[in-house]
Amino acid sequence: HEFRIHDKVLIRRDIGNPYLGKLAKPTQGPFKIIDVQQLPINGTVLIQPSPTSVERVNIHRLLPFFECYN
Numbered sequence: 001h002e003f004r005i006h007d008k009v010l011i012r013r014d015i016g017n018p019y020l021g022k023l024a025k026p027t028q029g030p031f032k033i034i035d036v037q038q039l040p041i042n043g044t045v046l047i048q049p050s051p052t053s054v055e056r057v058n059i060h061r062l063l064p065f066f067e068c069y070n
């Protein structure tokens with residue numbers, strides 16, 4: 001999947017983490033992408049988890065989020 005600015009994504013959690021529990025959600029989000037870094041930085045994106053913070057995440061942990069319109 002080609003990620004672009006203003007797309008919404010879900011972040012996969014570490015499923016093997018024993019502290020999450022069996023019924024924990026496997027993803028977090030949706031979050032808005034604010035910048036896409038290409039190959040020199042190994043394919044990472046900047047997301048905005050809250051209005052005042054920014055986080056860098058590898059694209060292998062991301063899933064595209066598709067909104068359902070009625």
